[in-house]
Amino acid sequence: MARPFPFTAIVGQDEMKRALLVAAVDATLGGVLIFGDRGTGKSTAVRALAQLLPPMKAVEGCPYHCDPSRPAGACPQCNGATKGKLASVLMPVPVVDLPLGATEDRVVGALDIERALAHGEKAFEPGLLARAHRGFLYIDEVNLLEDHLVDLLLDVAASGENVVEREGLSVRHPARFVLVGSGNPEEGELRPQLLDRFGLSVDVRTPTDIALRVEAVKRRDAFDRDPEAFCADFAADEERLRKKLTAAKKLVPTIEVEDDTRRRVAELCVALGTDGLRGELTLLRAARSVAALERSSLATMAHVKAIAMPALRHRLRRNPLDEVGSSVRIERALAEVLN
Amino acid sequence: MTDGTGRSAAIWEDALRAADLIAVDPDGLGGCVLRAGAGPVRDAWLIRLRSVLPAGAPVLRAPCDVGDGELLGGLDLSATLAGGRSVAQRGLLARSHGGVLVVAMAERLARTPAAHIAAALDAGEVVAERDGMTIHSDARLAVIALDEGLPEDDRPPAVLRERTAFDLDLRALSHRDLAVALPVRSADDMRAARSRLASIQGPDSLIEVLCATCAALGVGSVRAPLLAMKVARASAALAGRESITDEDAALAARLVIAPRALHLPASDAPDEDAAAPEPPPQDQDREPVPDQPENDKGEVRTLDDTVLEAALAALPPGLLAQLQANAQRLRAGQTGKVGEAQNTVRRGRPIGARRGDPRSGVRLDLLHTLRAAAPWQRLRRQAIAGDRAHPTIAVRRDDFRIKRFRDRKQTTTIFVVDASGSTALERLGEAKGAVELLLADCYVRRDEVALIAFRGTGADILLPPTRSLHRAKKELAALPGGGGTPLAAGIMAAGLMADEVRRKGRTPTLVMITDGRANVTREGVGGRAQAMDEAAMAARSIRAQGLRTLLVDNSNRPEPRAGQLAVEMGATYLPLPRASSRMISDAVRSSAAAQPVAAR
Numbered sequence: 034m035a036r037p038f039p040f041t042a043i044v045g046q047d048e049m050k051r052a053l054l055v056a057a058v059d060a061t062l063g064g065v066l067i068f069g070d071r072g073t074g075k076s077t078a079v080r081a082l083a084q085l086l087p088p089m090k091a092v093e094g095c096p097y098h099c100d101p102s103r104p105a106g107a108c109p110q111c112n113g114a115t116k117g118k119l120a121s122v123l124m125p126v127p128v129v130d131l132p133l134g135a136t137e138d139r140v141v142g143a144l145d146i147e148r149a150l151a152h153g154e155k156a157f158e159p160g161l162l163a164r165a166h167r168g169f170l171y172i173d174e175v176n177l178l179e180d181h182l183v184d185l186l187l188d189v190a191a192s193g194e195n196v197v198e199r200e201g202l203s204v205r206h207p208a209r210f211v212l213v214g215s216g217n218p219e220e221g222e223l224r225p226q227l228l229d230r231f232g233l234s235v236d237v238r239t240p241t242d243i244a245l246r247v248e249a250v251k252r253r254d255a256f257d258r259d260p261e262a263f264c265a266d267f268a269a270d271e272e273r274l275r276k277k278l279t280a281a282k283k284l285v286p287t288i289e290v291e292d293d294t295r296r297r298v299a300e301l302c303v304a305l306g307t308d309g310l311r312g313e314l315t316l317l318r319a320a321r322s323v324a325a326l327e328r329s330s331l332a333t334m335a336h337v338k339a340i341a342m343p344a345l346r347h348r349l350r351r352n353p354l355d356e357v358g359s360s361v362r363i364e365r366a367l368a369e370v371l372n
Numbered sequence: 373m374t375d376g377t378g379r380s381a382a383i384w385e386d387a388l389r390a391a392d393l394i395a396v397d398p399d400g401l402g403g404c405v406l407r408a409g410a411g412p413v414r415d416a417w418l419i420r421l422r423s424v425l426p427a428g429a430p431v432l433r434a435p436c437d438v439g440d441g442e443l444l445g446g447l448d449l450s451a452t453l454a455g456g457r458s459v460a461q462r463g464l465l466a467r468s469h470g471g472v473l474v475v476a477m478a479e480r481l482a483r484t485p486a487a488h489i490a491a492a493l494d495a496g497e498v499v500a501e502r503d504g505m506t507i508h509s510d511a512r513l514a515v516i517a518l519d520e521g522l523p524e525d526d527r528p529p530a531v532l533r534e535r536t537a538f539d540l541d542l543r544a545l546s547h548r549d550l551a552v553a554l555p556v557r558s559a560d561d562m563r564a565a566r567s568r569l570a571s572i573q574g575p576d577s578l579i580e581v582l583c584a585t586c587a588a589l590g591v592g593s594v595r596a597p598l599l600a601m602k603v604a605r606a607s608a609a610l611a612g613r614e615s616i617t618d619e620d621a622a623l624a625a626r627l628v629i630a631p632r633a634l635h636l637p638a639s640d641a642p643d644e645d646a647a648a649p650e651p652p653p654q655d656q657d658r659e660p661v662p663d664q665p666e667n668d669k670g671e672v673r674t675l676d677d678t679v680l681e682a683a684l685a686a687l688p689p690g691l692l693a694q695l696q697a698n699a700q701r702l703r704a705g706q707t708g709k710v711g712e713a714q715n716t717v718r719r720g721r722p723i724g725a726r727r728g729d730p731r732s733g734v735r736l737d738l739l740h741t742l743r744a745a746a747p748w749q750r751l752r753r754q755a756i757a758g759d760r761a762h763p764t765i766a767v768r769r770d771d772f773r774i775k776r777f778r779d780r781k782q783t784t785t786i787f788v789v790d791a792s793g794s795t796a797l798e799r800l801g802e803a804k805g806a807v808e809l810l811l812a813d814c815y816v817r818r819d820e821v822a823l824i825a826f827r828g829t830g831a832d833i834l835l836p837p838t839r840s841l842h843r844a845k846k847e848l849a850a851l852p853g854g855g856g857t858p859l860a861a862g863i864m865a866a867g868l869m870a871d872e873v874r875r876k877g878r879t880p881t882l883v884m885i886t887d888g889r890a891n892v893t894r895e896g897v898g899g900r901a902q903a904m905d906e907a908a909m910a911a912r913s914i915r916a917q918g919l920r921t922l923l924v925d926n927s928n929r930p931e932p933r934a935g936q937l938a939v940e941m942g943a944t945y946l947p948l949p950r951a952s953s954r955m956i957s958d959a960v961r962s963s964a965a966a967q968p969v970a971a972r
Contacts, residue, residue, distance in 0.1 A: 243584055
């Protein structure tokens with residue numbers, strides 16, 4: 034398979050990069066939606082992130098690569114085994130592509146035809162959702178995804194569990210993954226239910242700054258010509274970022290938030306009129322991840338500010354008579370709350 | 373030789389050159405969009421391309437309604453049935469690896485297959501997760517998107533135009549123009565060019581120049597300069613050079629950047645050099661050099677001048693208006709089209725099948741059901757072998773596939789009528805008539821109609837969205853008129869209703885009937901200046917909503933303020949003094965019909 038472009042070599046697009054890193058630090062945030070112009074490196078960034086993720090421990094031989102240290106959330110097989118018995122291996126965090134046009138049985142899993150024919154036994158062949166467990170599920174052109182697959186994804190994403198009843202076979206396995214979607218708004222809108230699922234939402238634009246654009250084109254061109262050499266140039270940067278990410282993942286449960294910050298975040302969400310509490314909760318959690326990435330033990334308003342846009346952008350109630358974009362509204366509200 | 377034939381010859385020469393370049397670096401350049409009707413010109417171009425491709429390189433053809441299975445691969449039905457086990461079949465993309473995939477009538481290619489092709493162009497491989505199999509195959513190929521180009525607005529999907537280097541327009545050529553031919557390139561020449569490609573050197577500043585040219589012409593995507601760079605490199609390789617010259621760069625600008633241009637440099641910012649190719653930031657000291665490009669032929673011409681000029685020269689004269697229209701269309705986005713497409717299981721154009729129960733009115737897709745059942749036949753036969761009367765084909769409930777369709781969304785036409793002043797009664801009367809006429813054929817089109825009137829101090833919803841002719845007639849029977857013109861209130865009420873309509877899954881269309889002379893503010897007090905300002909602001913929000921809008925100006929002679937309002941709203945302006953019901957309803961209908969119908 035072709036070598037992906039290094040994450041650290043992506044020029045500009047800071048908001049997108051930050052959102053992806055934050056989602057990688059805290060897998061429970063609900064993933065990232067990247068919407069924007071063509072040729073801005075949306076899928077490049079997601080594929081690059083896959084290279085950056087530190088390897089994870091998984092139960093050896095488990096088709097769902099369960100976490101050996103947490104048998105509670107594991108598949109029936111691993112859950113039944115006593116803790117000491119599970120041998121573990123290190124494996125790369127799965128980043129699974131859900132290609133457009135994937136059929137339903139490949140997504141949820143189906144009967145293993147070969148085994149059924151060869152041995153006459155009914156065995157379950159896990160699908161993409163099983164493969165993405167504890168990792169990332171990436172959907173490019175997410176707004177073109179078939180409706181029945183969207184329903185299915187929403188269901189699994191909400192319950193963290195995939196249930197398959199097929200040909201007299203009943204399988205239930207954990208499927209918790211970070212959903213990453215990308216798309217171009219000109220191709221069509223995203224269903225509101227799916228939009229809500231994403232923790233963070235990023236708008237990517239073509240850089241207007243010529244120097245940035247030149248640098249982006251130069252790097253891509255160099256990469257296309259000699260991927261090996263190009264990746265070697267960025268190997269040190271990649272390693273540094275990987276360490277930072279590993280440290281942040283460890284650090285994030287310990288990060289504190291002061292009451293004053295909580296109050297201001299609440300004020301911000303009230304001022305913006307976001308529906309429900311999810312915006313608030315997501316923003317606080319995302320701010321913690323930002324703090325963890327910066328190795329700070331306290332999440333402050335500076336961290337909130339850094340991630341407020343992606344955390345809230347898609348949660349504002351759309352006011353047709355307000356011609357100001359959501360980004361401007363968030364900026365204004367932030368400025369007010371900060372003063 | 374007239375000027376016209378000279379131009380035709382130049383176009384043909386460029387087209388042939390593009391074919392050669394694609395053959396040098398097929399997957400790097402991604403191919404091209406070829407805009408030409410079926411005929412000798414297109415055939416001659418394809419023959420040329422075939423002749424320069426490596427021997428044995430596949431040249432496959434995909435129809436515009438190509439299915440996922442065909443494109444990506446999947447279950448080979450006959451082999452599966454014969455062998456009793458699932459046998460994979462490679463799709464068109466995988467089989468085109470190392471060659472060319474020709475997409476016929478690409479302007480009608482649906483989004484999903486276009487996205488698959490785009491993904492293959494990006495990744496150089498296809499991954500299909502279908503029919504119980506995962507198929508990974510290499511797919512480094514060039515795509516030739518044939519665009520018959522009959523309606524001006526129907527173009528191949530943007531995802532393809534974005535990823536293919538060239539957009540060739542050969543519609544103006546006839547077979548008489550084909551006399552010019554580039555030197556015949558032997559297989560050895562081509563092989564040499566391909567092997568030279570990796571070592572081609574270019575001036576470091578070229579990328580900067582290409583980026584600046586793109587910026588000057590409003591080309592946003594970074595793919596454009598990248599493709600231009602690759603074209604320049606392929607051009608140098610083809611000419612047998614070791615490094616890129618100005619000539620190669622100019623060719624790249626002409627063939628790659630110019631067709632993507634959204635505006636001319638001058639039209640954007642005539643006062644500053646922001647629009648002209650900016651010199652790279654580190655070269656500040658080049659600025660004070662006396663006069664720049666223009667007629668200064670004696671001076672040393674810098675590369676960026678050459679490149680931008682090449683791009684500009686490739687733009688046909690008088691294109692400015694069209695470019696601006698392009699840009700406007702882009703900004704307007706795609707929402708608001710009459711009858712946006714949506715997927716359903718009951719009616720519309722068939723778009724495939726999914727697992728499901730063929731009850732509750734949905735239709736069974738027999739072929740796909742049999743396909744799903746195929747791999748299991750041997751096993752099922754074994755399971756029921758004891759039974760003497762076993763069926764020839766065992767189909768289980770899990771195999772059932774139901775048909776899916778794509779349908780137009782239904783439209784709700786919202787009339788917003790200015791019921792103020794002296795002409796109010798007449799105007800309202802005509803609007804009422806138009807509503808009734810539209811409702812009369814709404815049974816066929818399954819459309820709804822609503823009516824909002826504004827007068828005095830505010831706007832009223834006289835008729836919420838309805839399909840009932842009876843009810844509409846009853847409610848429209850007695851409507852008051854007269855008073856001031858609270859235009860902003862009217863527009864805002866329409867905006868709110870349109871949003872509601874959209875939330876119900878219908879496509880709203882606005883028809884405003886007014887003279888655009890606002891004199892009452894949103895608060896309901898008089899004041900012409902403020903009322904006009906507010907109306908303009910409300911109008912802009914309508915445009916931001918991306919609504920399809922028709923503004924009927926019914927003043928006695930076209931009122932500039934109404935025209936201005938139409939611009940602010942992004943509306944089609946229609947001056948119709950003394951508009952009759954029939955004229956209005958015809959206008960609404962024809963403006964709906966003029967919409968390009970997507971996904972057909």
